[in-house]
Amino acid sequence: MIQLYKMAWRDLGRNRRRTFFSMLALAFGVALLLFMASFIAGEMRGSLQTSIKLQSGHLQVRAASYDEDKTSLAWEDLVENPDALAAQIASRSDVQVATPRLYATGIVVARDTSTGVRVMGIDPASAASAPFRDGMVGGDYLAADDRGGLLMGQTLANKLRLASGDTVRLLVNTSNGDVDQQDFVIRGIYSTGTPGYDENTIFLPLSKAQTIARAENHASAIFILLKDQDQVESVAAVLQGPAYQVKTYLELNPLLVEFEQYANAMMYVFYLIVLGITATVIVNTLIMSVFERTREIGILSAMGMRGGRIMAMFFAESSLLAVGGIVMGMVLGSLVSAYVQRYGFFVGDFGITGILVGERIYTYLTLNDIVALSIVAFIVTLLGALYPAWLAAKMEPVEALHGGK
Amino acid sequence: MEVTKIENVTRVFKIGQVETPALRGVSFSIEDGEFTALVGPSGSGKTTLLQLIGCLDQPTSGQVFVKGQDVSRLTRNQRADMRRGTIGFVFQFFALIPTLTAYENIEMPLLLDSHTHQERRERVMYLLEAVGLADRAHHRPDQLSGGEQQRVAVARALAPNPVLILADEPTANLDTANGAQVMEIMTRLNEETGVTFVFATHDPRVIKYARRVITLRDGLIVENNSAGKKG
Ligand SMILES: Nc1ncnc2c1ncn2[C@@H]1O[C@H](COP(=O)(O)OP(=O)(O)OP(=O)(O)O)[C@@H](O)[C@H]1O
Ligand SMILES: [Mg+2]
Numbered sequence: 001m002i003q004l005y006k007m008a009w010r011d012l013g014r015n016r017r018r019t020f021f022s023m024l025a026l027a028f029g030v031a032l033l034l035f036m037a038s039f040i041a042g043e044m045r046g047s048l049q050t051s052i053k054l055q056s057g058h059l060q061v062r063a064a065s066y067d068e069d070k071t072s073l074a075w076e077d078l079v080e081n082p083d084a085l086a087a088q089i090a091s092r093s094d095v096q097v098a099t100p101r102l103y104a105t106g107i108v109v110a111r112d113t114s115t116g117v118r119v120m121g122i123d124p125a126s127a128a129s130a131p132f133r134d135g136m137v138g139g140d141y142l143a144a145d146d147r148g149g150l151l152m153g154q155t156l157a158n159k160l161r162l163a164s165g166d167t168v169r170l171l172v173n174t175s176n177g178d179v180d181q182q183d184f185v186i187r188g189i190y191s192t193g194t195p196g197y198d199e200n201t202i203f204l205p206l207s208k209a210q211t212i213a214r215a216e217n218h219a220s221a222i223f224i225l226l227k228d229q230d231q232v233e234s235v236a237a238v239l240q241g242p243a244y245q246v247k248t249y250l251e252l253n254p255l256l257v258e259f260e261q262y263a264n265a266m267m268y269v270f271y272l273i274v275l276g277i278t279a280t281v282i283v284n285t286l287i288m289s290v291f292e293r294t295r296e297i298g299i300l301s302a303m304g305m306r307g308g309r310i311m312a313m314f315f316a317e318s319s320l321l322a323v324g325g326i327v328m329g330m331v332l333g334s335l336v337s338a339y340v341q342r343y344g345f346f347v348g349d350f351g352i353t354g355i356l357v358g359e360r361i362y363t364y365l366t367l368n369d370i371v372a373l374s375i376v377a378f379i380v381t382l383l384g385a386l387y388p389a390w391l392a393a394k395m396e397p398v399e400a401l402h403g404g405k
Numbered sequence: 406m407e408v409t410k411i412e413n414v415t416r417v418f419k420i421g422q423v424e425t426p427a428l429r430g431v432s433f434s435i436e437d438g439e440f441t442a443l444v445g446p447s448g449s450g451k452t453t454l455l456q457l458i459g460c461l462d463q464p465t466s467g468q469v470f471v472k473g474q475d476v477s478r479l480t481r482n483q484r485a486d487m488r489r490g491t492i493g494f495v496f497q498f499f500a501l502i503p504t505l506t507a508y509e510n511i512e513m514p515l516l517l518d519s520h521t522h523q524e525r526r527e528r529v530m531y532l533l534e535a536v537g538l539a540d541r542a543h544h545r546p547d548q549l550s551g552g553e554q555q556r557v558a559v560a561r562a563l564a565p566n567p568v569l570i571l572a573d574e575p576t577a578n579l580d581t582a583n584g585a586q587v588m589e590i591m592t593r594l595n596e597e598t599g600v601t602f603v604f605a606t607h608d609p610r611v612i613k614y615a616r617r618v619i620t621l622r623d624g625l626i627v628e629n630n631s632a633g634k635k636g
Contacts, residue, residue, distance in 0.1 A: 299502065302494045303517060305489075401461070
């Protein structure tokens with residue numbers, strides 16, 4: 001066994017340049033895949049964190065009958081006395097922040113264009129609103145008692161060619177099924193770095209939103225951020241009560257969770273495609289090696305080496321190539337991923353409906369991806385060696401001895 | 406005791422429609438401890454015959470026995486098993502594994518069977534000594550002369566203590582002095598260890614080492630005598 005590897009090692013050393021380039025081909029493939037895997041993992045993680053921060057929170061407490069898809073504003077579908085409930089939840093030691101929010105649908109009319117938006121009533125002073133306050137790019141932030149101002153996302157403002165200080169008309173669906181409208185001054189422009197979000201979200205102070213939507217003293221949900229994301233299930237269990245439904249961030253981001261599973265499955269398809277290509281390089285190298293060593297194979301066979309053992313010799317060689325290539329690829333891929341993990345990768349407004357994607361994607365390298373990729377790369381490379389090894393094993397000793405004479 | 410016995414063996418090579426009868430009905434046997442030359446002009450079938458005895462090839466008709474066992478109709482792996490440890494080969498070209506040292510080349514056949522590290526070491530050192538290459542143990546083939554390489558090949562053939570060594574024109578690529586040295590080593594090892602040697606040659610300087618000479622012509626035995634040098 002050790003002898004097999006010793007011979008394989010020296011055979012690879014015989015043609016160092018060829019060995020190096022075969023390994024390099026595998027290394028590039030592995031590096032590319034590792035980067036892709038870390039890119040997807042990073043994007044998924046980033047999207048989830050963005051969604052948690054901007055829209056879903058870790059948990060939401062809603063009225064038992066609330067239907068998210070309908071953005072219902074009927075009072076029985078809303079949380080009554082939300083401030084008291086939010087304060088009560090916020091007093092828990094494992095909760096970072098809890099704040100009431102009201103969601104309504106509306107239309108912004110500016111000059112002669114109109115566009116559908118989501119109107120969100122927020123408590124401007126809450127820590128949960130920090131991403132908006134910190135993301136102000138023009139004008140002023142909202143005050144809790146502002147009755148005539150709103151915040152508009154930068155993407156939408158650019159699209160409608162509006163700036164802070166401009167006036168727009170806002171039409172809002174109300175709890176009794178009517179539409180109410182009022183002119184608002186754009187108090188300020190915010191950017192969360194997530195164009196898909198900024199394009200359709202308008203902020204009003206909660207009390208103003210309640211008034212215009214006819215939902216006084218009601219909220220759609222209590223938005224909750226925890227100190228530790230991993231405690232979400234246990235906190236959810238505690239908050240659960242007959243009048244409420246408690247949704248975790250996983251339930252609130254079903255598309256993302258589903259997309260992640262889909263993306264992971266797709267990654268395996270990519271693994272096979274890219275590694276299939278790199279394996280052909282290695283197969284080619286091994287085939288050349290088999291033909292160059294025809295006579296040696298004959299000698300070993302004459303000595304009484306069985307076909308299986310001759311195959312094992314070539315498997316030993318390809319496993320060394322595989323290990324070399326995989327290690328090189330891991331180093332290369334990790335370096336690139338580490339760089340992008342730190343500095344990000346600009347994608348601009350790259351929206352997937354229902355998923356919040358930032359302008360920059362940061363890769364995220366997981367041990368899981370590294371291990372899975374190494375194993376798949378190793379197996380695919382060894383499978384590739386099957387054919388050359390079989391070629392070697394089926395050589396007739398007599399012919400092999402004639403070969404290369 | 407017969408090491409090998411050939412009965413009515415023919416071997417016809419077929420390339421496309423053309424059939425070349427390399428052996429056309431050959432019978433003889435080789436006893437334990439013989440030192441026998443297979444001679445004859447080029448194309449007479451010497452190599453073909455050695456390959457049949459060596460279980461590298463199979464006869465078209467007739468039977469080949471090695472150590473009493475019929476080896477004419479064995480599978481590939483069975484033939485490999487038959488060769489392993491039983492038959493050693495020395496070829497005209499210096500058939501060493503180029504990536505392995507002299508020591509490792511000689512050790513190779515021992516690795517195919519269960520031998521301890523200690524056993525292998527002792528055997529390899531003994532053989533290196535026997536072929537006068539103890540000081541070349543860690544040289545690669547390309548660092549050895551042709552004569553030295555062929556001596557390593559002889560040592561390797563002997564390593565697993567085979568009953569039979571088949572040498573196909575072992576001196577054809579060597580100068581007179583080196584050829585003589587190889588032949589003398591083979592003669593000595595034959596006398597000392599009793600291992601049977603059968604070698605093909607058409608070099609008269611080599612034939613004179615043989616105790617028995619089998620002459621082939623056109624795939625038939627034309628002379629089979631023990632008139633050579635007496636042991
Ligand atoms: N693999 C093969 N395919 C076709 N014909 C072959 C093959 N091997 C040998 N022959 C033919 O069989 C005949 C005997 O060949 P063989 O090699 O046994 O002769 P030889 O006595 O060893 O000759 P030499 O002294 O030149 O080595 C020749 O006519 C040769 O052309
Ligand atoms: Mg010949």
